[in-house]
Amino acid sequence: MSARDRILAKLHAAPVLPKAAPDIAAWYQTHRGTESIVEKTDRFRSCIEFAHAEVHAVSPGSWLDKLAEVLAAKQIGKLLVAPRTAHGASAIAGLAQGGIECRGYDSPIEDWKDEMFHAIPASLTSARCAIAETGTLVLWPDEHEPRLMSLVPPVHIVLLDVATIHNTFYEAMQSEGWANGLPTNALLISGPSKTADIQVTLAYGAHGPKELVVLLVGEEA
Amino acid sequence: MSEHAMNFMPAEGFRARAKDVVENPFLRQSFRGAMDFLINKRITQFPDAEELETLRTLGEQIRQYNLGKLPALLVQLEENLTRNGIQVHWAETPDEANAIILGICQAHSAKLMVKGKSMVSEEIELNHACAAVGIEAMESDMGEYIVQLAGEKPSHIIMPAIHKTKEEIARLFNEKVPGVDYTDNVDELIQIGRKILREKFLVADIGLSGVNFAVAETGTLCLVENEGNGRLSTTAPPVHIAITGIEKIVEKLDHVPPLLSLLTRSATGQNISTYFNMISGPRKAGEKDGPGEVHLVLLDNGRSQAYADEQLRKTLQCIRCGACMNHCPVYTRIGGHAYGTTYPGPIGKIISPHMLGLEATSTMATASSLCGACGEVCPVKIPIPDLLMRLREESFTAPHANPAMRGQGAGYSRLMTSVWKGWAAVYRSPALYGIATWLGSRFNWLMPSRQGAWTSVRVPLKPAPKRLRDMLKERGE
Numbered sequence: 001m002s003a004r005d006r007i008l009a010k011l012h013a014a015p016v017l018p019k020a021a022p023d024i025a026a027w028y029q030t031h032r033g034t035e036s037i038v039e040k041t042d043r044f045r046s047c048i049e050f051a052h053a054e055v056h057a058v059s060p061g062s063w064l065d066k067l068a069e070v071l072a073a074k075q076i077g078k079l080l081v082a083p084r085t086a087h088g089a090s091a092i093a094g095l096a097q098g099g100i101e102c103r104g105y106d107s108p109i110e111d112w113k114d115e116m117f118h119a120i121p122a123s124l125t126s127a128r129c130a131i132a133e134t135g136t137l138v139l140w141p142d143e144h145e146p147r148l149m150s151l152v153p154p155v156h157i158v159l160l161d162v163a164t165i166h167n168t169f170y171e172a173m174q175s176e177g178w179a180n181g182l183p184t185n186a187l188l189i190s191g192p193s194k195t196a197d198i199q200v201t202l203a204y205g206a207h208g209p210k211e212l213v214v215l216l217v218g219e220e221a
Numbered sequence: 222m223s224e225h226a227m228n229f230m231p232a233e234g235f236r237a238r239a240k241d242v243v244e245n246p247f248l249r250q251s252f253r254g255a256m257d258f259l260i261n262k263r264i265t266q267f268p269d270a271e272e273l274e275t276l277r278t279l280g281e282q283i284r285q286y287n288l289g290k291l292p293a294l295l296v297q298l299e300e301n302l303t304r305n306g307i308q309v310h311w312a313e314t315p316d317e318a319n320a321i322i323l324g325i326c327q328a329h330s331a332k333l334m335v336k337g338k339s340m341v342s343e344e345i346e347l348n349h350a351c352a353a354v355g356i357e358a359m360e361s362d363m364g365e366y367i368v369q370l371a372g373e374k375p376s377h378i379i380m381p382a383i384h385k386t387k388e389e390i391a392r393l394f395n396e397k398v399p400g401v402d403y404t405d406n407v408d409e410l411i412q413i414g415r416k417i418l419r420e421k422f423l424v425a426d427i428g429l430s431g432v433n434f435a436v437a438e439t440g441t442l443c444l445v446e447n448e449g450n451g452r453l454s455t456t457a458p459p460v461h462i463a464i465t466g467i468e469k470i471v472e473k474l475d476h477v478p479p480l481l482s483l484l485t486r487s488a489t490g491q492n493i494s495t496y497f498n499m500i501s502g503p504r505k506a507g508e509k510d511g512p513g514e515v516h517l518v519l520l521d522n523g524r525s526q527a528y529a530d531e532q533l534r535k536t537l538q539c540i541r542c543g544a545c546m547n548h549c550p551v552y553t554r555i556g557g558h559a560y561g562t563t564y565p566g567p568i569g570k571i572i573s574p575h576m577l578g579l580e581a582t583s584t585m586a587t588a589s590s591l592c593g594a595c596g597e598v599c600p601v602k603i604p605i606p607d608l609l610m611r612l613r614e615e616s617f618t619a620p621h622a623n624p625a626m627r628g629q630g631a632g633y634s635r636l637m638t639s640v641w642k643g644w645a646a647v648y649r650s651p652a653l654y655g656i657a658t659w660l661g662s663r664f665n666w667l668m669p670s671r672q673g674a675w676t677s678v679r680v681p682l683k684p685a686p687k688r689l690r691d692m693l694k695e696r697g698e
Contacts, residue, residue: 004311010525109510134493188497197364208449
């Protein structure tokens with residue numbers, strides 16, 4: 001008998017009475033009201049700012065200018081982008097005249113891992129949606145906008161459409177049908193990397209991005 | 222590093238270790254300060270007592286429902302993980318788990334493993350197993366990294382290095398890390414750790430992690446963390462190995478949000494952790510990063526013993542938030558190392574006997590005043606005080622046939638049992654009780670002046686010359 005069979009046999013041998021399924025929908029119905037886009041945006045913003053993210057309200061027409069401004073303020077001259085995405089292509093086209101070099105994530109990481117870890121000061125990605133209750137960005141990395149973009153560069157800049165903000169994590173996964181298909185690595189991000197492991201003193205920039213910048217698209221710029 | 226291995230006979234030396242900590246004002250201050258901080262952070266996350274109560278009830282229902290279907294869910298999880306390309310392994314014992322992990326490492330000729338925080342990897346002593354075959358296992362969680370540099374073990378399941386002051390960590394970095402000058406600035410210390418570990422993430426052959434929730438219906442492994450080292454460990458190296466106890470499973474994806482909310486709010490008083498990492502497979506064709514191989518090791522190590530008994534099964538509801546230790550007056554005074562087990566505090570007292578047997582842990586359940594704080598704060602309503610009483614009974618009753626636990630009766634003493642039986646008989650019978658107290662008051666001069674630990678700091682105990690009933694009688698006349 002394999003370890004698998006032995007473990008399962010022991011568990012099957014236990015006298016277990018089935019328990020009723022938890023009613024999760026009912027709990028969220030009574031405990032989390034729905035809010036308007038403006039209310040959700042405000043809640044999202046205050047939560048993620050509390051977690052030390054930098055948030056800028058932009059419009060579909062102005063986000064590139066704000067992006068250039070943010071990079072200039074941080075004295076960043078190079079930005080990692082996903083060239084096969086619409087926002088990545090816009091960044092490549094729009095930032096060139098400002099003297100910002102856009103590095104495209106266009107080949108497998110094995111070809112340029114060293115550069116990724118040592119020579120990329122910032123990255124730009126989109127968020128699939130967000131969660132107001134906790135100030136959380138949802139990223140859905142894919143072949144065009146891979147996982148490490150939101151992790152290795154010290155500054156991570158995220159585009160978020162305010163119309164995609166959900167009230168709760170539960171609402172996000174229910175209304176978008178996550179159970180029917182998740183990507184290789186779905187991510188919830190709620191601020192820059194941090195730790196309180198030394199004497200419960202909060203320090204930012206532990207292993208992931210030291211700074212998280214959110215460009216909230218749709219709010220008045 | 223084997224000199225730092227715990228002897229895994231926590232019952233031995235527990236009193237001596239506890240005494241060392243109680244007599245050390247610096248450690249006392251570290252733990253008291255940190256626990257107060259965590260207690261207050263948690264309170265701010267639960268301003269609405271009614272919401273907290275209904276959410277705890279929901280959390281309990283979710284965990285009990287899933288435990289009720291555990292064998293079927295494990296099979297479903299295995300099917301869906303396999304369909305997603307994640308390889309599933311089963312281990313009954315720590316040795317089996319280590320052999321599986323080392324086998325995967327050796328198949329890839331691995332030299333360096335970076336580890337995200339995993340208490341199950343501590344439970345199986347993976348770092349020692351790796352060292353024995355020449356594989357470097359490097360902890361990457363800042364707290365775990367500090368503890369590993371010091372050659373110690375975590376003293377808290379969420380805050381591994383909570384027993385150390387920043388000055389101690391500054392000296393440690395200065396001594397152990399080449400080229401690092403003394404600094405006790407926390408930001409600088411973290412940046413030193415970041416710089417060193419980044420180079421390890423870059424070149425590591427294997428990334429190892431734990432699992433907070435494994436979702437059966439989607440075949441997804443979920444990880445909770447703040448630092449990003451968990452994401453780096455599971456994304457940067459070419460192979461990712463996850464290890465988890467068999468109980469950390471939920472059937473539905475929508476079981477996750479309530480548990481995640483309870484976990485982070487109870488653990489560190491955060492409304493959510495910085496990262497929630499949901500892994501559903503290795504790198505797909507066309508994807509540009511992520512590990513090419515993902516493995517999951519499912520570990521039993523005594524959990525099936527707890528599962529077999531309806532009351533003890535509740536131990537497995539645990540989501541490892543650590544709130545029970547943060548609120549425990551015993552843990553706060555003696556710290557995590559005194560217990561001598563991987564999992565300290567109240568949860569350690571109820572889970573360790575299943576992993577190590579009662580022979581090694583017979584006294585653990587007695588290190589409690591049964592104040593009930595652990596049960597009150599538990600986000601999934603594990604009745605920890607009831608379980609402590611049950612474990613005392615399992616330890617101290619005479620060995621009998623078909624015991625529910627390995628090592629049942631390990632703490633049994635015929636003399637002790639007779640003494641308590643006599644005590645019970647006296648307290649049950651008014652006549653015997655009257656005689657006993659009469660003798661006690663008349664012969665109180667027989668009490669010894671040295672009464673062990675009691676008289677080391679107090680005056681001797683001596684029954685009063687007159688009993689309460691005698692005094693009442695006199696007043697009544």
